[in-house]
Amino acid sequence: MKILVVGGGGREHAIIMKLAESKRTEKLYCTPGNGGISRYAECFDVAATDIDGVVALAKKLAVDMVVVAPDDPLVLGMVDALNAEGFMTFGPDKAAAIIEGSKVFSKDLMKKYNIPTAKYEIFSDSESAIAYLKSENSYPAVIKADGLALGKGVIIAQNEEEAIEAVKSMIDGKQFGESSSTVVIEEFLTGPEVSVLSFTDGKIVVPMISSMDHKRALDGDKGLNTGGMGTIAPNPFYTEAVAKECMENIFLPTIKAMKAEGRTFKGCLYFGLMVTPKGVKVIEYNCRFGDPETQVVLPLLDTDLVDIFEAVYNGTLADIDIKWKNECCSCVVMASGGYPQSYPKGLEMHGMDDNGQVDGVFVYHAGTKYTDGKFLTNGGRVLGVTATGETLQAALDKSYAAVKKISFENAHYRTDIGQRALSAK
Numbered sequence: 519m520k521i522l523v524v525g526g527g528g529r530e531h532a533i534i535m536k537l538a539e540s541k542r543t544e545k546l547y548c549t550p551g552n553g554g555i556s557r558y559a560e561c562f563d564v565a566a567t568d569i570d571g572v573v574a575l576a577k578k579l580a581v582d583m584v585v586v587a588p589d590d591p592l593v594l595g596m597v598d599a600l601n602a603e604g605f606m607t608f609g610p611d612k613a614a615a616i617i618e619g620s621k622v623f624s625k626d627l628m629k630k631y632n633i634p635t636a637k638y639e640i641f642s643d644s645e646s647a648i649a650y651l652k653s654e655n656s657y658p659a660v661i662k663a664d665g666l667a668l669g670k671g672v673i674i675a676q677n678e679e680e681a682i683e684a685v686k687s688m689i690d691g692k693q694f695g696e697s698s699s700t701v702v703i704e705e706f707l708t709g710p711e712v713s714v715l716s717f718t719d720g721k722i723v724v725p726m727i728s729s730m731d732h733k734r735a736l737d738g739d740k741g742l743n744t745g746g747m748g749t750i751a752p753n754p755f756y757t758e759a760v761a762k763e764c765m766e767n768i769f770l771p772t773i774k775a776m777k778a779e780g781r782t783f784k785g786c787l788y789f790g791l792m793v794t795p796k797g798v799k800v801i802e803y804n805c806r807f808g809d810p811e812t813q814v815v816l817p818l819l820d821t822d823l824v825d826i827f828e829a830v831y832n833g834t835l836a837d838i839d840i841k842w843k844n845e846c847c848s849c850v851v852m853a854s855g856g857y858p859q860s861y862p863k864g865l866e867m868h869g870m871d872d873n874g875q876v877d878g879v880f881v882y883h884a885g886t887k888y889t890d891g892k893f894l895t896n897g898g899r900v901l902g903v904t905a906t907g908e909t910l911q912a913a914l915d916k917s918y919a920a921v922k923k924i925s926f927e928n929a930h931y932r933t934d935i936g937q938r939a940l941s942a943k
């Protein structure tokens with residue numbers, strides 16, 4: 519098969535490396551891709567959000583399958599456009615992608631179908647939002663932009679002053695444009711977070727191996743929120759009992775609810791969960807593979823990914839036995855100094871071979887460029903250095919040993935990825 523992957527980060531690199539393992543893969547293409555991806559797939563400069571451009575590219579290349587990985591093209595309806603042209607496409611259509619595209623939609627869905635989540639109210643004018651905050655008087659308070667906001671649309675306000683400022687900048691200041699003209703204010707939950715990606719064809723749902731993200735920029739969960747500074751899998755807080763509770767109360771009810779709403783979800787549905795003292799609750803849904811969760815989940819997959827994508831498209835997922843390696847995986851993100859705020863680009867990188875790899879690990883490129891035989895930094899998150907091992911400690915040792923071999927000016931990474939998981943009972 520000739521396969522086109524849409525996107526250009528570490529997640530897409532991990533998807534491409536797994537597709538490359540399949541006997542059914544003849545040729546891999548990626549748009550826009552990045553420096554590391556370009557060593558394994560032919561890359562193009564069509565933007566991931568350019569629906570007409572991607573459809574035209576898929577036609578020109580006469581591909582047999584298209585995988586749409588990032589949230590924005592999914593929410594914009596890229597899958598609908600590709601399906602309309604007859605392409606076998608992996609990813610939800612626009613009607614289903616709203617589960618991530620609108621927090622108001624997803625919160626109302628959970629309320630209607632009794633899926634456990636934080637208590638919430640919705641506001642489109644700051645006066646009523648502020649009146650509500652004052653009447654609840656409960657902090658921290660969680661304020662979320664309704665629409666996509668590059669992962670930055672959630673503010674955890676520690677007091678009334680911060681909460682009012684957040685509401686005003688989102689609704690009145692249009693901090694995230696139309697995305698924040700409506701906000702959700704919700705109850706603050708506590709407990710360990712678990713990410714569960716799942717394959718679903720709209721009929722059944724097959725959870726993948728669980729994982730744990732590390733969202734803050736600095737060690738000890740300090741510093742600013744980022745897209746994710748590292749991940750480990752499996753997540754020790756996702757016990758068998760928790761998995762059973764999730765399947766019964768969250769995964770199956772969500773799939774059924776989407777179907778009942780006429781929005782059958784086919785693709786990868788990501789459940790962002792919190793194991794609270796009052797049971798597992800949904801923090802968020804994403805309509806796609808997580809980044810950097812995918813980087814630790816797919817290396818553990820022991821079933822042909824092309825077969826799975828095809829079965830999701832055909833609605834025959836029940837016919838496939840999806841197997842996982844009995845191992846652990848860790849991904850340590852190397853970021854540009856200054857990320858998640860401003861940072862330089864174009865810094866030369868050292869320590870990787872000509873494919874952008876280091877022996878014994880998978881180096882998934884997130885923000886790199888390959889020119890004249892050199893790799894240059896080209897984004898905030900630059901690399902996800904990923905290793906598998908029989909134990910989490912063994913995987914982490916390999917990831918960190920490889921991280922130490924790679925260098926670029928002011929490279930920043932957390933030194934405590936996996937520590938919370940290691941100390942979990």
Ligand code: AMP
Pocket residue numbers: 636660669672704705706707708711733790801802
């Ligand atoms: P989200 O973009 O919805 O995943 O939110 C980003 C992060 O904010 C989550 O990973 C949580 O750490 C935190 N968060 C979101 N909602 C809540 C909540 N209701 N209570 C506590 N923390 C939350």
Ligand code: GLY
Pocket residue numbers: 669731745746804807808809810811
């Ligand atoms: N790592 C979180 C996400 O992909 O949204």
